[in-house]
Amino acid sequence: MYYSQSVVLHSPLTSGMRVAFPDTRKTYCFDAFPNIEKVSKITSPVLIIHGTEDEVIDFSHGLALFERCPKAVEPLWVEGAGHNDIELYSQYLERLRRFISQELAAQHA
Secondary structure: OOOOOOEEEEOOOOOHHHHHOOOOOOOOOOOOOOHHHHHHHOOOOEEEEEEOOOOOOOHHHHHHHHHHOOOEOOOEEEOOOOOOOHHHOHHHHHHHHHHHHHHHHHHOO
């Protein structure tokens, strides 16, 4: 069996500063989580999952990362899901299974 490297971003944030200060448009050197700058460098397939009603990390973060990620596969935007209940929606596990069993497997077939 072949194991492929991949990345799953579950309710991701673009940067720590952008969560704390939503009007922030640039990345500062002291930002502990500059994900928006790093996502374009990922060379593995990336699945982004985010709830549309996330009350902790706004949905716009998931969209922004998806737009900047050249290796992103079809994302899962869970309509109505928040930050702490997204995995309770049936499409969450369905999408993860499809990503692992079909999309990653197809890469090496």
